[in-house]
Amino acid sequence: MLLLLLISSAFVLPWAGAGRIIGGKEVVPHSRPYMVFLKIQVTNKTGTYHSFCGGFLIHPGAVLSAAHxxxxxxxxxxTVILGTHNIRVREQSQQRIRARNFVIHPNYHPEGHVNDIVLLKLETKAKINAYVRTISLPRHNEGVRVGTECEVAGWGRTSLEKTKTDVMREVKLKVQNDEPCQKQFRKYQPQSMMCVGDQNRRKSVHKGDSGGPLFCNQKAHGIVSRVLENRLFPEVFTRVSYFEPWIRQQLRRFALQELPASPSSQ
Structure with a gap:
């Protein structure tokens, strides 16, 4: 799905993308109703190919994911698939909706995955029910303390040996200070990125889960963006709070109302 960068003999370069859940466990089915599976079809001069990513529902008519x-x-x-646990099964809870269009952040740059965020507008609004719900976003520049334990879920591979999964899995990871990511990743930008991971190197996201949310304190604070090849620590997430004004601006452009209130506050 994603391009693999070359590995230097002196150090390990980052993947072009991120995402398998390593060292995690299967989630309780439908316990994360904000999760979205993106089925992506690309057609160009050489033919047609398919890939997939994660994402999350922030409005009945809009999904956030990673620009890459x-x-x-x-x-x-x-095709946006909501309300799913096993992506290989046509579950009755699923809603399949085409993305009418999407907007990648205008300052996104593939080198370093700078401003790695995209907003998708759905062709029809999702039906909110027990299996499909929105997730809350942090306020502009709302932070997360170093050491906070967060959760990430997705359908990515479950080991460095490319073991696959059809069901959604989850892993708990801690927010780190910026130093490990500044050392390991070129173009790491603390203002718009988060450094996250398990220092014991037993748990990680990796190829396949890109675009999924980092769930901290009942909000989506991060988006799975970058990891290291053959290393499980550290990992880079897009910092959602930095982009909150841009997200609201795009919702207005999509002719959608403001972000809904947190489900827990209703």
């Missing part, structure tokens, strides 16, 4: 998931050469068509 949709930054493709060719025509990109996205």
């Amino acid at each position: 998931c949709l930054d493709k050469n060719g025509t990109v068509n996205v």
Whole structure:
């Protein structure tokens, strides 16, 4: 799905993307109703190919994900699958909705995954029920303390040996200070990125879960963005709170109302 960068003999370069859940466990089915599976079809001069990413529902008509998931050469068509646990089964709880269009952040740059965020507008609004719900976002520049334990879920591979999973899995990871990511990742930007991971190197996200949310304190504070090849620590997430004004601006452009209130506050 994502391009693999070359490995230097002196140090390990980061993947072009991120995402398998390593060292985690299967989630309780439908316990994360905000999770979205993006089925991506790309057509260009060489033919048609498919890939997938994670995402999360922030409005009945809008989904957030990582820009690198949709930054493709060719025509990109996205099917958004909500309310799913096993992606290989047509569960009755599923809603399949095409993305009418999407907007990648104008300052996104693939080198370093700078401003790695994309907003998708759904062709029809999702039906909110027990299996499909929105997730709350942090306020502009609302932070998360170093050491906070957060959760990430997705359908990515479950080991460095490319073991696959059809069901959603989850892992708990801690927010780190910026130093490990500044040392390991080129173009790491603390203002718009978060450094996260398990210092014991037993748990991680990796290829396949890109675009999914980092769930901290009942809010989506991060988006799975970058990891290291053959290393499980550290990992880079897009800092959602930095982009909150841009997200609201795009919702207005999509002719959607403001972000809904947190489900827990209703």
